[in-house]
Amino acid sequence: MELVCPAGNLPMLKAAVDNGANAVYIGFRDDTNARHFAGLNFNDKQIAQGVQYARDRGVKVFVAINTYAQPNGWERWTAAVDRAAGFGVDAIILADMGVLDYAAERHPKVNLHLSVQGSATNPAAIGFMQRHFGIKRVVVPRVLSLAQVAHLIEQTSVPVEIFGFGSLCVMVEGRCLLSSYASGQSPNTFGACSPAAHVEWRDTPEGQETRLGGVLLERRSHSEAAGYPTICKGRYDVDGELRHAIEEPTSLNTLDVLPQILEAGVSAIKIEGRQRSTRYVSQVAKVWREAIDMCKRNPQAFRPKESWHQILAQVSEGAQTTIGPYERTWH
């Protein structure tokens, strides 16, 4: 099982490689990828250096071009695919059927992975993508329980990658428009959920308010911790009760179910967080490398070390973590 780690820049890529990643995933500096944040991502020179650094150490590089192209920006997506192919990367991670069609036709020898943003959650959907675009891997949305992941793997010949750690998307990726409903920009159209330019923090006598595109997502007392504001983690009034109507401000951590993930036949486990720090990826890659190696040696005896949880808790966003949809009770 491959450990796939995020890299928002060259120092992060090196840190991921040095701390045990089998593959790193990166993006270009524009809206062709789903972490289109100011100051993040790679220019051509950095990609060339990153690919060299990783390759010298036997680590793969994937490029995410996983947003949806519209007609007026179409060439940005095709150019991104051509550039990624030109660098000889190990795979391109795509979501848009039009871009997949282009990449499969123009670069038949390049490995294509179906991004989590491609929203394929069942063997028929994956089979369709495999038949038409020859995808070599699918990253499945965070909607399936572990039992469903295991069953899916039995029914498809496409290797399956799942998210193991990091921010938790509550909705089917690629089909969530909450961000554009409030801000005009979504992961699909802009490459960011809750884009920073539309987020406001305001101190008021009632507490600290966070807004997206003018919509009040949360008002909390000054003593409560604040995570990055997204609509799905906001607190609202439902039938007269103030509550997290969609999800608590939690993040994903599947360390406790690693033996089941391995047993299910998952091909790769992905760490979220290209927008995070070099320290984040160093710590997380190191813990997960050690955990995967230990689990592979003896899955029956595997128990996560307390020190791992402590390290991961220090770098997690928000105070709580969850196994999320992999556990049926979450649904």
Next chain:
Amino acid sequence: MNTATHRPRLSLGPITYLWPREQVLDFYAEMLETPVDIVYVGETICSKRRQMRPEDYWEIAERVVAAGKEAVISTLALIESDGELKTLKRICADERFMIEANDLAALDFLEGRAFVTGHSINLYNHRTLAFLAKQGLKRWVLPVELGRDTATELLKSRPEGVECELFAYGRLPLAYSARCFTAYNRNLGKDDCQFCCGDYPDGLVVTTQDGNAFLDLNGIQTQSASTHNLLPALAEVADMGVDVLRISPQSEHTADVVRVFADCLTGDLDASAGTAKLRGWAPSDLCDGYWTGDSGYKASMSA
């Protein structure tokens, strides 16, 4: 509007909420009396809702056709389990009616025959449009976050014989999840949901802490609380060559809404007078921001 120009037809989207069987049957009996041209029927949200089976929807579809209208069978938007896949396959194997694909799985089953893609199939560009047209696409519903600029470009490059449908009126379909949010907010698990979404015939409204109706929870789906309304853009969408305008059912006033759209299309009512009527019937505010490239909840045209 000028009746000499191309005139879009009207469609009725699938019922997205859980209504009692009798209410569903009464609803369609009423709809057959309205000037709607195309009727989409079928369960698109949750496979646990079984008060209406595919056979029931086929029967309704036959009545739709007998009334001189086009019937399309809509399918589930999120397919996770074997059971859901099996039902989808069974629906797609029936060739009497056109089928609307709402999950990629349906594309797999429908390849080689005529089909429609719903708004939850991500068709954002001309290359995706051309690719799906090769597989048999006859009509696509534009993803709701896309506006006039992209619609215009796609219409310019659309393959021969492929129609464009816009989600023109209704609470916007914004997201799908593994979690049932109605059950979650009733402190129930999805596996023990007690069909509580049936208590909310138009969804469960989520209000911001400063008192604005924001979202509408409908089982695993999240909708907008505001009602998206393209009526003010009617002349524009007709000029662009849009073929079909979709009205999404609510528990009340759907027939009234259809008649307002129909009257505006024939020129018997102007769009601003029509929008004033719609405002009185919508469960919360009207919005239209997506059409102009703005935040979806904003209303510039409907203001």
